[in-house]
Amino acid sequence: MFILARVILAIPMVFILLTVVFLLMRVAPGDPVSAALGARLSAGQLAQRRAAAGFDRPLIVQYGDYLGGVVTGNFGRTITDNRSITQVLVDNGGATLTLTVAALLVALIIGLPLGMWAARRRDKWDDVVIRLFGIATFAAPVFFVGLLLQLLFGKTLDWLPTSGAASPIVAPTVPEKTHILILDAALSGDWSAFDDVFRHLILPAVSLGLLVTGVLIRLSRVNVIQTLRSDYVEAARARGIREGAVVLRHALRNAMVPVITVTGLQVALLLGGAVLTEQTFNWPGVGNQLVGYLNSRDYTAVQGIITVFALVVVVVSLLIDIINALVDPRIRY
Amino acid sequence: MSAIPAAEATPTPTGPAPSSAARPGRRFAALRSARGVPRALLLTGSGITLFFVLLAVFAPLIAPYGFDQYSANGQRFAKLAGPSAHHWFGTTVQSVDVLSRVVFGARTALEVVVLAVVFSIIIGVPLGLLSGYFGGLLDRILVLVMDALFAFPYLLLAIVIAFLLSDVVIGGGVVTTALAITVIYVPQYFRVVRASTLSAREATYVEAARAMGAPARTVISKYLFVNVVHSVPVIATLNAADAILTLAGLGFLGYGIQPTEAAEWGYDLQRAIADAGAGIWWTALYPGLAITVLVIALTLVGEGLNEVVNPSLRRARTRPVRLPARPGRGRGAQ
Numbered sequence: 099m100f101i102l103a104r105v106i107l108a109i110p111m112v113f114i115l116l117t118v119v120f121l122l123m124r125v126a127p128g129d130p131v132s133a134a135l136g137a138r139l140s141a142g143q144l145a146q147r148r149a150a151a152g153f154d155r156p157l158i159v160q161y162g163d164y165l166g167g168v169v170t171g172n173f174g175r176t177i178t179d180n181r182s183i184t185q186v187l188v189d190n191g192g193a194t195l196t197l198t199v200a201a202l203l204v205a206l207i208i209g210l211p212l213g214m215w216a217a218r219r220r221d222k223w224d225d226v227v228i229r230l231f232g233i234a235t236f237a238a239p240v241f242f243v244g245l246l247l248q249l250l251f252g253k254t255l256d257w258l259p260t261s262g263a264a265s266p267i268v269a270p271t272v273p274e275k276t277h278i279l280i281l282d283a284a285l286s287g288d289w290s291a292f293d294d295v296f297r298h299l300i301l302p303a304v305s306l307g308l309l310v311t312g313v314l315i316r317l318s319r320v321n322v323i324q325t326l327r328s329d330y331v332e333a334a335r336a337r338g339i340r341e342g343a344v345v346l347r348h349a350l351r352n353a354m355v356p357v358i359t360v361t362g363l364q365v366a367l368l369l370g371g372a373v374l375t376e377q378t379f380n381w382p383g384v385g386n387q388l389v390g391y392l393n394s395r396d397y398t399a400v401q402g403i404i405t406v407f408a409l410v411v412v413v414v415s416l417l418i419d420i421i422n423a424l425v426d427p428r429i430r431y
Numbered sequence: 432m433s434a435i436p437a438a439e440a441t442p443t444p445t446g447p448a449p450s451s452a453a454r455p456g457r458r459f460a461a462l463r464s465a466r467g468v469p470r471a472l473l474l475t476g477s478g479i480t481l482f483f484v485l486l487a488v489f490a491p492l493i494a495p496y497g498f499d500q501y502s503a504n505g506q507r508f509a510k511l512a513g514p515s516a517h518h519w520f521g522t523t524v525q526s527v528d529v530l531s532r533v534v535f536g537a538r539t540a541l542e543v544v545v546l547a548v549v550f551s552i553i554i555g556v557p558l559g560l561l562s563g564y565f566g567g568l569l570d571r572i573l574v575l576v577m578d579a580l581f582a583f584p585y586l587l588l589a590i591v592i593a594f595l596l597s598d599v600v601i602g603g604g605v606v607t608t609a610l611a612i613t614v615i616y617v618p619q620y621f622r623v624v625r626a627s628t629l630s631a632r633e634a635t636y637v638e639a640a641r642a643m644g645a646p647a648r649t650v651i652s653k654y655l656f657v658n659v660v661h662s663v664p665v666i667a668t669l670n671a672a673d674a675i676l677t678l679a680g681l682g683f684l685g686y687g688i689q690p691t692e693a694a695e696w697g698y699d700l701q702r703a704i705a706d707a708g709a710g711i712w713w714t715a716l717y718p719g720l721a722i723t724v725l726v727i728a729l730t731l732v733g734e735g736l737n738e739v740v741n742p743s744l745r746r747a748r749t750r751p752v753r754l755p756a757r758p759g760r761g762r763g764a765q
Contacts, residue, residue: 114579122591226472230727233734237672237726239679241700242719245707253710260708370586374680378704388587389684392594404591407584415582 100423108416113165115408120164123401124157130397134177151177151398164401173406176391176399183402186387192278193263194383197302197375198368202361204307209314210357216315217322218345228315236312240371244305244378251301259298261380268294302379309371310364317360321353328352355422362418366411469738476731483725487541490534495519498535498694501526511706514713521713523702533717535694539605540725543688544674546609547616548667554613555620560651560659562621563628574625577618585615589677593686608687612677616670623666627659634658668733672726679722696722 123130131148139147148154152163167174173183181189209232216228235243252260259265263279264272268291272282280299283292325331326349334348335341373385380386384403391399486493495518501508508526512518520529562570580588593611597604631637632655640650681687682697690698696718703715 110575111579111582114575115583118576118579118583122595233727233730234723237676237730238723239676239683239697239700239719241680241683241697241704242715242722245700245703245715245719248707249710249712249715253707366582366584369584370680373586373590374683377684377701392590393685400591404587407587408582411582411584 101420104416104419104423108412112409112412115412116165116168116405117161119401119404119408120161123397123404124160130177133395133397147177151175168405168409173402174398176396176402178391178394178396178399183399183406186384186399186403187406188277190382190384190387192276193381194372194376194385196263196278196280196299197306197381197383198365198372200299200303201306201310201368201371201375204303205310205314206361208307209311210318212311213315213318213357214322214345214350216319217326220323225319229319232312232315232319234312235308235315238308240305240309240374241378243308244301244375247301247305248378258301260301263298263382264291264295265298302375302381305378306368306371306375310361310368313364313367314357314361317357318353321356322349325349325353359418359422363415365414369407369410469735472731473735473739476728476735479724479728480732483537483721483728484541486534486537488538490538494528494531494534496528496531498532499527499691500531511711511714520717523699523714524706529699529713529717532694532699533696533721536696536699536718536721537725539688539693539695540675540678542605543609543612543678544671546606547612547674548671550609550613551616551620551670552663552667555617556624556660556663558617559621559624560628560655563625564632564647564651564655570625573621577621580614581618581622586677586680589615589681590684590686593681597686604692605688608678608681611681611686612674615677616674619666619670620663623662624659627662628655631655631658665733665737668729668736672729672733675722675726675729 131151131153132144135144135147145154152160155163164174171184175182176186212228212231216225216232219225248260251258263269264283269279271288272279272291272295273286275282275285280292280295283295286292322345326345328349330352331344331348334344339348369385372383373388375381376383376385377389384406388400388403391403496503508518508522508528510522510526511524512522514521518528518530520533522528523532558573562573589611592614593608596607596610637650637654640654645653678687678695679697679700682695682699683701685698685701687697688695699718700715703711703718706712706714
């Protein structure tokens with residue numbers, strides 16, 4: 099019941115998101131075709147392209163068309179290079195997925211332990227240091243962190259590559275199976291290729307991961323502090339259980355539920371950060387494509403990509419709610 | 432949306448709102464009583480923020496050169512020169528003094544952030560009040576729209592709006608960028624103000640006012656407003672921190688302030704990517720540090736205010752009761 103209600107509640111949200119996207123992209127005077135290609139084609143050719151893409155129809159029809167397309171998984175075609183958005187996702191989605199998942203892992207590995215430690219040592223010096231670190235990682239723009247990492251590990255130490263997802267000589271040797279380069283490299287069994295791809299991933303993933311680390315530190319700290327104050331922790335202490343065990347077994351477990359939830363809700367932050375990270379590291383992801391299409395005034399491409407991003411955010415938060423409801427019966431009622 | 436307000440500011444909205452707590456005098460009293468680490472962080476943050484405000488206000492007096500000046504006394508500055516006595520922070524590929532750009536960047540940041548925060552308060556607070564007080568269809572629609580905006584990947588929203596505004600409507604510039612940032616933050620003020628309005632609406636003093644025949648306008652402006660705005664300073668400070676980052680992100684992608692109009696840190700960092708490839712660090716380090724330090728300072732202020740305003744995060748001021756010593760721990764009951 100809960101799950102069904104939650105899914106139904108998400109529908110108006112998606113509808114409004116789509117409407118906002120559509121209206122945003124169409125407040126621009128003129129039509130997408132002349133915006134993108136106006137300087138390059140004659141008036142006759144433009145009219146032909148407009149008619150072919152359906153931009154000569156009334157706006158309300160185009161709107162219905164757009165909604166219908168989204169429902170059937172058709173997000174439109176780009177104007178400048180006539181790819182379908184689905185093709186853009188197939189070509190570049192893997193890189194963005196790899197980057198965001200790796201960043202999330204980096205954030206979890208660094209953020210959770212630091213946050214817990216800070217909570218245990220509340221207002222001691224190490225708590226202050228960790229909190230400042232958390233604030234700093236969130237405060238530093240992801241592209242600034244990326245540039246510093248490039249300067250340090252790319253230039254000064256010369257350990258890691260700073261641009262792209264693989265070396266130019268390696269990339270074509272990896273057979274395409276999943277469209278996720280690092281998986282393909284692993285599947286090909288070519289360990290030097292995998293090593294190359296992996297090394298390219300490190301700096302972008304750490305840059306983006308640090309952004310979320312700050313959030314994780316704050317979250318896990320606040321939540322562990324709150325659970326440490328609760329009655330059941332007090333009761334556990336009163337039973338004479340060692341402090342370490344109290345923190346790990348009683349406080350931590352209960353603190354993790356909100357932490358995981360909010361981590362999942364960082365998708366919006368991650369996707370925004372991914373656009374910036376991809377620009378910094380010339381990473382061949384969807385964000386990079388988006389910026390390219392923005393620069394070439396390709397409104398339908400921008401509309402399609404933004405739609406997909408918005409849908410991803412809604413679907414992920416929906417999934418998290420459902421998982422939470424399955425795990426914690428208190429939410430269901 | 433931003434992670435920081437989402438993480439920490441969420442407990443605030445429904446906080447208790449006795450009418451006197453909204454008065455600034457009481458808040459400062461609470462501020463004075465904050466002690467230890469929170470107080471130190473709050474003071475440090477305020478100090479640094481003040482420093483940047485001074486930089487911004489007196490930029491022409493402080494900066495050694497103009498933000499787009501590449502020569503002095505008829506002589507062109509060296510290109511990409513490292514830090515020296517003439518150019519403390521070095522020069523860029525266009526021979527512009529990095530220190531001057533950093534100083535003038537503070538001015539741009541201040542202008543955009545102040546505008547954006549003012550715009551979002553002007554739009555968000557009244558909408559939240561109306562929506563919360565009247566409820567009904569208007570409320571439902573507003574909540575849905577705001578939630579949708581809130582769920583949107585916020586940087587993308589700002590990019591698209593800045594792009595459209597500068598492309599077709601009013602041209603790029605400080606106001607355009609501020610408007611793009613405003614759209615992201617309005618939902619936050621709306622939600623918080625609406626939530627406090629909902630709870631304050633049922634309070635006895637509002638009921639009394641209504642019973643005496645006060646029209647809705649009076650109830651909202653005289654009774655609800657004062658009791659609801661107390662959470663705004665915290666969000667405003669945290670939003671200001673976030674707005675600096677969004678501004679820099681927009682500038683980095685090329686949709687913020689145009690380089691001929693003003694100095695902008697994000698734009699400088701975008702130009703620094705090429706320099707980093709050649710091992711040149713000063714064009715990246717200083718603008719980046721400026722952003723980072725200012726955002727940290729504003730976050731400290733926001734967090735400090737939050738701890739002062741929000742009693743649930745404040746530590747009990749009574750001394751902890753020491754339980755009889757048990758081996759291996761020092762924490763007593765609070």
